[in-house]
Amino acid sequence: MHDVIIIGGGPCGLSAAIECSRKGLQTVIIEKSNIVHSIFLYPTNMQFFSTAELLEIGDVPFSTPNDKPFRHEALAYYRKVAAHYNLNIQHYEEARTIARQDDGTFTVHTMSKRGIPQSYSSRYVVVATGYFDHPNYLGIPGEELDKVTHYFSEAHPYTGTRVAVIGGSNSAVDAAMELVRVGATIDMVYRRTELSPYIKPWVRPLFDSMVQKGKITLHLGARITEIHPDHVVVTPLEAEAFRLENDFVLALTGFHPERKLLESVGVHMAEDLDKPEFDPATMETNIPGIYVAGVIASGSNANEVFIETGRWHGRQIAEHIQSQTN
Numbered sequence: 001m002h003d004v005i006i007i008g009g010g011p012c013g014l015s016a017a018i019e020c021s022r023k024g025l026q027t028v029i030i031e032k033s034n035i036v037h038s039i040f041l042y043p044t045n046m047q048f049f050s051t052a053e054l055l056e057i058g059d060v061p062f063s064t065p066n067d068k069p070f071r072h073e074a075l076a077y078y079r080k081v082a083a084h085y086n087l088n089i090q091h092y093e094e095a096r097t098i099a100r101q102d103d104g105t106f107t108v109h110t111m112s113k114r115g116i117p118q119s120y121s122s123r124y125v126v127v128a129t130g131y132f133d134h135p136n137y138l139g140i141p142g143e144e145l146d147k148v149t150h151y152f153s154e155a156h157p158y159t160g161t162r163v164a165v166i167g168g169s170n171s172a173v174d175a176a177m178e179l180v181r182v183g184a185t186i187d188m189v190y191r192r193t194e195l196s197p198y199i200k201p202w203v204r205p206l207f208d209s210m211v212q213k214g215k216i217t218l219h220l221g222a223r224i225t226e227i228h229p230d231h232v233v234v235t236p237l238e239a240e241a242f243r244l245e246n247d248f249v250l251a252l253t254g255f256h257p258e259r260k261l262l263e264s265v266g267v268h269m270a271e272d273l274d275k276p277e278f279d280p281a282t283m284e285t286n287i288p289g290i291y292v293a294g295v296i297a298s299g300s301n302a303n304e305v306f307i308e309t310g311r312w313h314g315r316q317i318a319e320h321i322q323s324q325t326n
Helices: 011-022 071-084 170-181 204-212 260-264 313-325
Strands: 002-007 027-030 093-100 106-112 117-127 162-166 185-190 216-220 222-227 231-236 242-245 248-251 290-292
Touching: 002 011, 002 106, 002 313, 011 027, 011 071, 011 117, 011 313, 027 093, 027 117, 093 117, 093 260, 117 313, 162 170, 162 242, 170 185, 170 204, 185 222, 204 216, 290 313
Parallel strands: 002 027, 002 117, 117 290, 162 185, 162 248, 185 216
Antiparallel strands: 093 106, 106 117, 222 231, 231 242
16 A cells, blocks of 8 residues: 555656655556656657756756757666655556545556556555657558658668658657768658747758758648558648658657546546646646646647646645645
8 A cells, every 4th residue: 555656657757756755655656668768769869958957856956068968868867866766666567547446545457567467556646657659640551561650769770761751840850850861861741831830949950951952852731641662642732642752651740648547547538538637736637636747637739748847746746645644
């Protein structure tokens, strides 16, 4: 029996565990992979948009010689924080359901990587699951082919090949810039008529230069509507479809949070079924004792919540739980 079960070992889940522990609450983190798995899935050479200070949790300084930290620095930092606070983390154990008991407690049923079921009980549960495991699928013919991925780690495997990048935000632009360096032939396809206005300001001029030099072919106001082993079909909004010879497709179309855990315990969703109902002052849902932290609290636009803002959810939750136990 724990005081608080935290589902998800990302920065916001770690922060929630730290804040609850500071209040004297016995906590356990259940993480289906390893801590900060979403950051691990970022491109190998990714640089954050935020400064290191805005990524800090638990009052542990994040030191870096760079203006903005890189992925490998963030992984090292969060490992250090988890070790510093000696957090109780159940790695590679997936929470499957949350059940509310008659006495007001909750039981979280899990499955380990080895297929062993477990259960944990507590009076309070914080759901801090991320979204990187749930890409936004295109729903087009050929998306299931091996040549298609919704994740980009590094450019080397695409050296000298023909790559279609689907998307127009930071992830797509960063991937295209890395692909240029390994000599890939790049077609970037985006359904809107303009790229995202939120592209990193230090990257945008370099990207525009690569487009002007013909290193990246940009297809705005267009969609890939079919994927075949040796080509893709591009359909512009106001023109006839055409065929592009192609080896790989990077479908960098974003991700969405998974709501099944919350729904399993009866948490209400907003009318569009895309956002849990909760009190923004305490992060408690309509089910007393069930809280949300981090990106799971966002709507269809996962960019509503970043590490910079979600890291404070744990403090709100811990203070509210403490007020309930006093």
